[in-house]
Amino acid sequence: MWFTLDNLATAHDTHEGAAHSSTGLSNVKLGMWLFLGTECLLFGGLISTYMLYRGRVGTGPRPSQVFDIPFTSVSSFVLLMSSLTMVLAVSAAHKRDDRSTNLWLVITALLGTTFVGGQVYEFTAFYNEGMGFSTSLFSSSFFVLTGFHGVHVTVGIIMLLALRGMLKNNKVPGSRSETVEMIGLYWHFVDIVWIIIFTLIYLIPA
Amino acid sequence: MFTPGSKYLIAITGLSAVSFALYMLLVHPSALGAVALIGLVAATSLITGVALFTRDGHTPEGQTSAATVDTPTPSMWPLIAAAGLSLVLVGTVTTPIVFILGIVAILAALVEWTVQAWSESASGDRSYNEGIRERILNPVEYPILAAVGIAVIIFSFSRVMLAISKDAGAIIFIVAAAVISLVGLLISVRPQLKKSIVSAIAVVAAIGLVGAGIASMGFGMREDLVVAAEEDHYSHQECGAEKSDHFDKGVSETISATSGADATIELLDGKLTAQVQGIEGLQDSITVRRSNPSNIIFRNKDAGEFRLKAYLGKKQIADGVSEDLITCTQLISEGAEQWLTLTINKPSVSGEPYTLSIPGLEGQSIVVVVP
């Protein structure tokens, strides 16, 4: 999990000695893509677990009894919006427009925070409705999958805010626009994963 | 190697670590004490490390003290330490949360204050001193501040959401997101906007959110959630033919993986049949091993909603009083299936067999044999 945060660090951990790159991609970008590739398998494993167990509710509530599709649709939309603002931040960074970069980073973080706030609300509501973490196989695999995603979003928010702080204090070593772009990549990935999760968990009836 | 100051701090760190260990081992480890003590260990070890590495209080021979200009900078940490102390006092008589907040504030002040004091004596160059301070503390401050900020926002927001009704929740949610985006848009298209105005908006919004969160906490959760929590809907099943308000709240669904099931019970044309893993053909009885969780699947192929009810004998609850052991699936509609795990601890006796049946459908049952 923490590794995603570490990408912030890798973002400028390039080895300066190697000015050329055999593939044309920068080391950081190539590394980030690889990392996202490994993340695909992580979520793949979790999603498979959920798909296997989603019908096994024991005496607990079933998915359709607790899911609040309108609400989750709205929160998914919010997360998608944040991808848009992230794009704005990256493009501002490429234009070396510090003010806009900062602004859109914060807005993205706020939208992400809204999403996570919604998730915390959703979890609390589920808990009150009788679906705790260990109630059934369905609930455990649901909480693990969406919880992992939530943690990824939270890590992303911390990265965004930290990046904002570093930009302000002029502490980003290496290329600014590339650092913003890297965090953008991560953020988009997390959003895409959510689209898949949302479709598989909430929309396709089990 | 060790300066007098660092020796003293090493001793304090060691003592706090020992007390933490003793506390965890001997006293019943509660979150409160453990957090306080582990926080103390963390803070003192950090300060000790700084003292050791900066060689504070030790002037190497042949070098003059670096600091020549001594101008104390204004600091907020004394104030925070004092506030923390009062929180601790309040906390001891009220709730542990306040106590912990106080402890955290005191420890934070302790660390920040010490490091600041040290860094200021490092040289006469103030920006250089600030650089040293940042190098030590920025890695700690950045993530903690970000995490605390996020946590406060998320927590307040989720409390608000819990307090209002479901529909209003979704609306509030989208309104909040829209407002955030619009404000962002507004600021970005108006570059001449004053920084103070932007800050003011942010502060007002933050205070408003936290205020609303606290208010919602006081208000509590919305009614249906409170009711749901109190009634604990899902802990008792209602196995009749009728729909239960809570147990059968949703629509039915299918099971994603059926490979592990021992038997599949099917309702087709008003007839109940069993298909048993490994045995060809339809059965009217299944053999379930004693004390062994056996997974069966109930599949409804008839029009209408039915549930499968398992009667698993009687349980002695007092002398002469016994109650039926019953478990069941929910009401599922045509084409749906549901999983049921049976664990039967006592062998079936002839004359009073265990059965699987459909409430509201007479004359159809599957005998469960437990050897």
Place this chain on the structure above:
Amino acid sequence: MNHIESTSDAVPQVHMLGRVMRRLKPMVLGAAGTVFLASCASNAPQDTWVPKGPNAQKIDSLQKPVFAVAGIIGVIVAVVVTYSVIKFRDRGQPIPKQSHGNPALEITLTIIPALILAVVGVFTFRTVFDLNKTSDTQMIINVTGQQWWWEYDYPANNEYGITQPIITSGQLVIPVGTKVMLRQTSRDVIHSYWIPALNGKRDAVPGRITINRLEADEPGIYAGQCTEFCGLSHANMRMEAVALSKEDFAKWVSNQLKTYAAPAENTLAKEGETVFLNQCTRCHQVNGLTRADGTPVIAAPDENVWSGAAPNLSHLMSRNTFAGAMFNLVTPECRTDVWKSESLTFGAKYLAGVDEPCLNQTDLRGWLRNAPAMKPMYANPALLAATGGKYRGMPNLGLSESDIEKLVAYLLTLK
């Protein structure tokens, strides 16, 4: 159409492979084989190369050619490497031409093993489906694994005179020449059922039913062992499959269905029954046993043992083993007598059961005295927090020597 074609294709292949094998057999078995086989134990009870039933036979006739082919290839590689090592060692010859290979040769040497494997693959494919066929099953037995013993229950089956379910453990008894299907599962962890002479192994997975098929050609005892690591006493979880002729099997069934005969009053065995009622029936069921007031005794292993069951001891003395087949219930001499008997006399000897002279008193008494000392089990009363106070195996009951004496006398009556 395809189907017909593929079968007709496969037939010559069988012949071809068979022919090749027949020609190679003397060579392979003659050279490496003799050395290898001569260096093997004779009569190892779990030998995988000595099939005694059609299922194991199918596996055997598939694997022996594969072993032969693998052996030949191994020898070829070893010879070529040895030859190169001797031939091309540095004798001061000039540095060889820096050739980067020979694609034609390379492709040839890729295709040859691929073809060999394709042929093996075809036969594997057929055997896999052949072994998994269940439609011709003649008898079903439910097998349940538990730490660290196996329980067998025979569902009612009029064809074999099983009017009521039979429960036994330690030794699986099957009729000869009958296609028996084991429906396996487990009460706790994954176990694996394996009688090498009759078939390959098949896991018993909790929450699932797995199918295993056995058929024995001739009467006898076939040894086996749990092969999926199942915890502390995995090494001691053994089993034996006893194949009886159909007539003998009928006799065995009728003996298992015999009603309980209480020991005569004022005998040691009767006192043993009392001890049994007080101590053993907490977990062990003996069908038909009643309390003094005439109510039937239903053991409650689910309240005392984590996995929920304990061996049913009705007709204990009709078995040759106890404690998950870790120990023999008979003395070594009597055991050898049964194991080594001709297939004609085997049935009678086995059905005679265990009587006092043959009883393995040492192990049985040791077991009653302190079971956990004889077989590692989680049976320390102080360490049962994780399981809510339930044991995972038989605890030390702290029986007095006289109680043990009585119990042994009683157990001997459970024929």
Place this chain on the structure above:
Amino acid sequence: MAIIERPVSLEVQPLIVVAPATPSSAMGAVKRPVVTKGWRQWVFTVDHKKLGLMYMATAMFFFLVGGIEAVLIRLQLALPDGKILNADLYNQMFTMHATTMVFLFVMPMAAGFANYFIPLQIGARDVAFPRINAFGFWALLFGGLFINLSWFLGGAADGGWFMYAPNSGPIFSPSHGVDFWTFGLQIAGIASLTGAINLIVTVLNMRAPGMKLMRMPIFTWMILVVQFLLAFAVPVITVALFLLSFQRNFGATFFDVAAGADPLLWQHLFWIFGHPEVYILILPSFGIISEVLPVFSRKPLFGYPFVVFSGAAIGFVGWGVWAHHMFASGLGPVSVAVFSISTMAIAVPTGVKIVNWTLTLWGGKLWFTTAMKFSIGLIVLFTIGGLSGVTHAVAPSDTQQTDTYYIVAHFHYVLFGGAVLGLFSGFYYWWPKMFGKMLNEKLGTWNFWFMVVGMNLTFGPMHILGLQGQPRRMYQWTENRAGEGFFNLGFWNLIASIGSLVLVVGVFLFLVNIYITARNGKVAPLDPWGARSLEWMTSNPPKEHNFDSIPTVHHLDEFFHRKYAEDANGQMQQVATAEQVLKQLEDNADAHIHMPSPSYWPIILAFGLPVTCLGLIYSIPLAIFGGLIILMGTFGWALEPSTAPDSDFDPPSSGDTSKDVVHVG
């Protein structure tokens, strides 16, 4: 340590008005750890060569630990009803033996070789992310120590290295051993993941000019395949381990059958990781011997592209064979047949490799150094392991053989006869490169023969044991099931145990060899073996910055082609010595070489991981504390520039020079 070429004029600071801060007193340890002496140069290093050596030393240590466990296992099984270990301890022993050898010996050893030689082989000065590299090593070390910590805290894991659920659940394995195992593997997994990303980026992005993919040394190729396998296999086991820890520590029921769970989920997740893992273990050694055989045969690897593509093919097909570990678990005939066929299919590319190695020898001019002996030993012994593998790719026979000693024999021939012999070949081949001294060849020959004889004595009889029905993982075997005759199972068990002692002597001889070499070994010439690839185009041991100037690559086997050329008759003739080749590089040395500076943060960050995990097992506040260390490490890292600013260096006049200034050119 950090080699930074700076104009000398900058080192004398211009006058400073306020009293100057002397970094040594004001910054203390807060400055970058730029010392070149003592333990600090190792603990805070980011140099791929130092990290490679530390990986190897760590792996060697765990090899000895795993070896002791193995010997205890064999002593227990030497005689029937062994009494040396009790059942509980035996179960811990075989679990930890496998875990140690797989995760803490072979993988880190391969990682060590990869770390040391990949940048050298592709003509780079370091890996792509040096600090992540350092972090990976520390995480591995702490993870390994963390797992072994359980020996002293109530017993190690006892569920087998495959840790099948539900036997690994809280009920069936009540000690904390499995918790330590799960968390320790998570930590080691993080190390593998970071290492994989790092090395892939390094190989793909940092090759010397002219080094196309098909000109890369075969070792680099195999490591590249391995890192891809790791990058995609580790996340799967991460999921499985998370599920297991959630079940053990937080009340989830992922493998609890009474809640309706399916225990086979664990098996699928584990083997989707576990089978690629097998290739992760063996491919580095394939790479090593594919370097060694051509060098000592004096001719290029036969069919280089075939070896490359077969390696890649193994990497791909390796994902489609996992269920052959589960043939006995009742998958159903269709899955069994399909996985049986795919398993046979993977034997083909493996066979291609054996063919190519053999044909590399064919027509060569063979020089039997110890490295060469180990490589030839690998060809023969691995072939035996590979062929016994084919016999149980045949699913029906596998149902007879799986979980018996036949399987133990099979994978020890693959992993000892394959992976370990390859690694030893690598030691003898590259020792002069790493340490500038030659390992004693005579002792090396003894080492080789003891190991080969020992391994055949130990694992050879296991074929017979398994085929005659002795299952694995039994803490005792009984004479009742051992058969009759002189050559019964008891005899072979005894032989196997004696063989393990012969093996011990072999490994001991290697340690003696290291000791003797370190004391007064022969100083290695620049090119002791007449090698062919780039790592030999620099001094022994290599300089901090590897190459004075980055060579431009024109051929596969670039170094060889710089030394030799065909004359008019088509005969290879030496045209330059190694010294001349090196001189040429030195003459064209780069003027500015910037190397990344050492850092505290990798080790701090890595240290946070075991603290957090210990906290998750014993007390949540400790976990929070560990989490804070991790956060602090990450942010300290992120805020730190890759190359230290000047103020972090002591003035050179202070005597304790913390900074090398390399004047090149």
